[in-house]
Amino acid sequence: MSFAEIQQKAGRSWDRFQSGETPRVLVGAATCGRAAGAMEVMRAFQQGCAADTTLTPIEIHEVGCLGMCYAEPLIEIRGPAGDRVLYESVTPAMVPDLIQIHLGQGRPVAEHALCRMLPQEHSDNGEHIPGFTDLPMIRHQLRIVVRNCGFIDPTDIDHYIARGGYSGIVRAMELGPEATIEEIKLSGLRGRGGAGFPTGLKWSFARKASGNPKYVICNADEGDPGAFMDRSVLESDPHAVLEGLLIAGYAIGANHGYVYCRAEYPLALERLRTGIAQMRANGLLGEDILGSGFGFDVTIKMGAGAFVCGEETSLMQSIEGRRGMPRPRPPFPAHAGLFGKPTNINNVETLAAVSAILEKSGAWYAGIGTEKSKGTKTFSLAGKITRTGLIEVPMGISLRTIIEDIGGGVLDGKGFKAVQTGGPSGGCVPAKHYDLPVDYEHLAQVGSIMGSGGMIVIDKESCMVDVAKYFLGFTENESCGKCVPCRMGTQHLLRLLTAIADGQADENDLETIRMIGDTMKKASLCGLGQTAPNPALTTLDAFMDEYLVHIRDHRCPAGVCKALISFAIDPKSCTGCMACAKVCPVEAITGSKKQPHVVDQQTCIRCGACRQACKFGAVLVE
Amino acid sequence: MATTQRTEIATIDMAEILKNHGHSRDNLIPLLQDIQEHLNYLSPEAISRVADHLGLSENDVYGVATFYAQFRFHPPGRHRIKVCQGTACHVRGGGMVLDAISRKIGIVPGETSPDGNFSLERVACFGSCALPPVVVVDDTVYGRMTARKTEKLIEDLE
Ligand SMILES: Cc1cc2nc3c(=O)[nH]c(=O)nc-3n(C[C@H](O)[C@H](O)[C@H](O)COP(=O)(O)O)c2cc1C
Ligand code: SF4
Ligand code: SF4
Ligand code: SF4
Ligand code: FES
Numbered sequence: 001m002s003f004a005e006i007q008q009k010a011g012r013s014w015d016r017f018q019s020g021e022t023p024r025v026l027v028g029a030a031t032c033g034r035a036a037g038a039m040e041v042m043r044a045f046q047q048g049c050a051a052d053t054t055l056t057p058i059e060i061h062e063v064g065c066l067g068m069c070y071a072e073p074l075i076e077i078r079g080p081a082g083d084r085v086l087y088e089s090v091t092p093a094m095v096p097d098l099i100q101i102h103l104g105q106g107r108p109v110a111e112h113a114l115c116r117m118l119p120q121e122h123s124d125n126g127e128h129i130p131g132f133t134d135l136p137m138i139r140h141q142l143r144i145v146v147r148n149c150g151f152i153d154p155t156d157i158d159h160y161i162a163r164g165g166y167s168g169i170v171r172a173m174e175l176g177p178e179a180t181i182e183e184i185k186l187s188g189l190r191g192r193g194g195a196g197f198p199t200g201l202k203w204s205f206a207r208k209a210s211g212n213p214k215y216v217i218c219n220a221d222e223g224d225p226g227a228f229m230d231r232s233v234l235e236s237d238p239h240a241v242l243e244g245l246l247i248a249g250y251a252i253g254a255n256h257g258y259v260y261c262r263a264e265y266p267l268a269l270e271r272l273r274t275g276i277a278q279m280r281a282n283g284l285l286g287e288d289i290l291g292s293g294f295g296f297d298v299t300i301k302m303g304a305g306a307f308v309c310g311e312e313t314s315l316m317q318s319i320e321g322r323r324g325m326p327r328p329r330p331p332f333p334a335h336a337g338l339f340g341k342p343t344n345i346n347n348v349e350t351l352a353a354v355s356a357i358l359e360k361s362g363a364w365y366a367g368i369g370t371e372k373s374k375g376t377k378t379f380s381l382a383g384k385i386t387r388t389g390l391i392e393v394p395m396g397i398s399l400r401t402i403i404e405d406i407g408g409g410v411l412d413g414k415g416f417k418a419v420q421t422g423g424p425s426g427g428c429v430p431a432k433h434y435d436l437p438v439d440y441e442h443l444a445q446v447g448s449i450m451g452s453g454g455m456i457v458i459d460k461e462s463c464m465v466d467v468a469k470y471f472l473g474f475t476e477n478e479s480c481g482k483c484v485p486c487r488m489g490t491q492h493l494l495r496l497l498t499a500i501a502d503g504q505a506d507e508n509d510l511e512t513i514r515m516i517g518d519t520m521k522k523a524s525l526c527g528l529g530q531t532a533p534n535p536a537l538t539t540l541d542a543f544m545d546e547y548l549v550h551i552r553d554h555r556c557p558a559g560v561c562k563a564l565i566s567f568a569i570d571p572k573s574c575t576g577c578m579a580c581a582k583v584c585p586v587e588a589i590t591g592s593k594k595q596p597h598v599v600d601q602q603t604c605i606r607c608g609a610c611r612q613a614c615k616f617g618a619v620l621v622e
Numbered sequence: 623m624a625t626t627q628r629t630e631i632a633t634i635d636m637a638e639i640l641k642n643h644g645h646s647r648d649n650l651i652p653l654l655q656d657i658q659e660h661l662n663y664l665s666p667e668a669i670s671r672v673a674d675h676l677g678l679s680e681n682d683v684y685g686v687a688t689f690y691a692q693f694r695f696h697p698p699g700r701h702r703i704k705v706c707q708g709t710a711c712h713v714r715g716g717g718m719v720l721d722a723i724s725r726k727i728g729i730v731p732g733e734t735s736p737d738g739n740f741s742l743e744r745v746a747c748f749g750s751c752a753l754p755p756v757v758v759v760d761d762t763v764y765g766r767m768t769a770r771k772t773e774k775l776i777e778d779l780e
Contacts, residue, residue: 031750032765036765072752072765226708304692318651319648321649383714388753456713480689583770
């Protein structure tokens with residue numbers, strides 16, 4: 001089949017999917033949806049629709065993630081009148097109403113609706129449901145990498161093709177490899193895996209390198225705790241990434257690609273396997289792709305649970321069947337990578353942007369973003385933020401817009417203290433930089449990094465010493481141990497931070513932290529050790545007073561560090577509702593109904609469950 | 623006896639699994655993953671069969687297997703409880719959930735309960751950071767957990 005014929009066939013299948021003829025239920029069934037109960041809701045729809053004989057046959061589909069994870073499970077219903085409404089936080093108990101009223105009578109159920117997916121074309125029976133693009137979470141976004149996420153069925157290649165998919169590789173083949181690389185250079189795209197290296201330049205190194213065969217790798221390891229952009233894209237639109245990999249292979253002259261995806265992402269792996277089989281069935285993979293003479297194949301490698309394997313040289317060791325330990329560069333992978341051959345490695349998001357750039361043009365992409373940081377960036381919003389989820393915004397947008405307008409501000413109005421960007425390699429940006437434009441340069445200016453795009457919002461009830469200690473605990477555990485500065489440095493830093501959190505440190509220890517941190521930055525072999533001290537160093541810079549209170553006064557002002565706090569109940573505000581006593585895991589709280597309760601300090605293990613449970617703010621932490 | 627049965631199944635599977643993988647070194651990790659998928663852990667016998675198949679020393683195979691967090695060398699419990707300790711889960715009480723489960727079943731992370739019912743693991747991040755804290759029980763992901771909800775979940779499993 002020619003590509004034009006493939007497109008026609010895909011177009012017909014997409015038109016059928018989009019048309020109002022068959023009422024449909026679309027279930028957001030990426031991992032976030034599933035974790036919130038999407039599969040039970042889907043079963044309720046299947047059973048409910050089958051049982052209702054008055055309904056016309058309803059089609060039920062799984063789709064990916066729209067990014068509004070806070071509102072999961074998200075269900076879109078396309079009613080008999082052709083209107084499309086997205087429902088939020090759907091439970092199986094709500095399903096009978098949704099079936100009867102929306103699918104049956106064609107009236108949206110306004111009380112559960114989050115938005116309409118189509119602009120207001122259909123009658124509004126008096127109810128007020130905002131449009132999708134009017135939602136505060138969506139309004140500031142620009143969807144390029146996540147262009148299809150949540151809109152298409154990720155297991156149907158036709159949907160991807162009908163929305164412009166694989167026309168990028170077709171265009172690349174018309175341009176030829178050299179001009180394809182020029183197109184990427186023109187776009188200004190920089191690698192989204194962390195370091196921000198210009199993608200076009202990286203490709204040209206690999207193209208020029210001599211050696212045969214050559215390889216391309218998609219880095220889907222995403223080991224950063226708190227980051228889930230790559231997972232969402234793989235689960236929701238695997239072909240966007242696979243097409244990017246195919247283009248990369250064509251551009252540098254590689255006939256074989258690998259996707260290295262972590263085992264903790266079983267659904268992403270499944271979507272990739274399905275995607276690869278569909279590519280093959282459509283002549284988009286194999287010996288002679290679309291009659292061009294170019295041959296390409298893809299192998300999936302499943303990671304085995306080591307954060308350091310996200311580092312490129314380590315990742316290649318792992319594919320080769322060895323311990324994933326980094327090696328010094330040079331030689332760079334472009335010259336001697338996988339199996340000693342020229343290799344190009346790119347992140348998931350980078351590749352998903354590549355397919356869009358080839359489809360739409362480099363100049364188009366370069367028109368978005370800032371001078372040195374082109375295009376868009378996805379972020380995963382998590383932590384103490386109202387609307388958690390996955391977003392994509394143009395580079396240069398302010399932190400405040402991301403957190404306040406898109407994310408809905410800090411959870412429960414507890415006050416913004418800082419945002420941790422870039423995962424364990426990154427740093428904390430304190431509140432005074434709330435208006436900072438978010439791009440590579442500005443984040444670096446304030447001592448943090450873009451990293452892969454994790455954003456953990458920290459409120460005034462979080463302790464910065466605890467945050468730093470948390471990250472050092474992570475990197476200490478994940479250090480591969482090959483080089484001394486990182487192996488010893490992470491251990492030592494963790495010990496010092498623990499001493500501070502336990503109230504057993506003195507001020508000289510802060511100097512020691514700085515000294516060790518500087519040494520690790522300079523002397524570690526790979527990025528893990530070079531960046532591991534960042535969370536400690538940036539919190540020290542911005543929150544010195546908090547460290548000092550721990551050290552001098554043996555107090556944790558945020559009430560987090562267990563060794564320094566105790567819980568007590570304020571008899572004046574306690575209503576005696578007993579909620580705290582019910583959640584206390586060690587039965588340290590006593591008191592009778594409607595009487596003030598008390599905490600037995602001997603039994604209390606300072607877990608903080610009581611404070612969370614009390615609706616009256618009566619549990620005090622000292 | 624249940625145990626002998628288990629070994630027999632394992633033996634039969636092993637030949638089949640080995641047959642599906644080539645003899646070059648880059649098959650090592652996929653092979654170990656495949657075996658663990660069927661056997662639930664890597665037995666000494668499995669390691670030695672893999673070493674033979676790839677022409678590597680057992681030491682070498684152990685060296686690789688122990689490097690990665692995924693591999694287990696003892697059979698896990700009938701229910702595997704994994705609690706996320708990633709950043710987002712940490713700041714929203716993931717530690718509290720882990721402590722509560724640990725107390726409830728009386729084992730620390732990395733252990734299997736003496737009756738073989740549960741094993742408990744801490745995991746670096748499941749990528750469901752938008753719904754913290756996250757607990758995964760036997761491959762089902764549960765978001766927005768509390769200590770209380772997780773205790774209930776475990777009671778229902780028992
Ligand atoms: C410790 C460590 C972990 C990393 N983890 C990842 C990862 O999970 N995913 C990723 O794409 N890049 C990761 N990187 C960056 C990669 O080494 C590499 O720079 C990237 O995959 C290149 O792709 P890009 O140019 O498209 O960004 C990691 C780097 C280090 C030092
Ligand atoms: S810096 Fe750390 S992770 Fe990297 S090679 Fe050295 S010990 Fe291993
Ligand atoms: S939950 Fe609060 S109000 Fe209720 S008994 Fe406990 S401390 Fe008192
Ligand atoms: S902090 Fe935890 S252990 Fe202490 S009283 Fe509150 S709920 Fe009980
Ligand atoms: S931090 Fe728990 S799932 Fe990512």
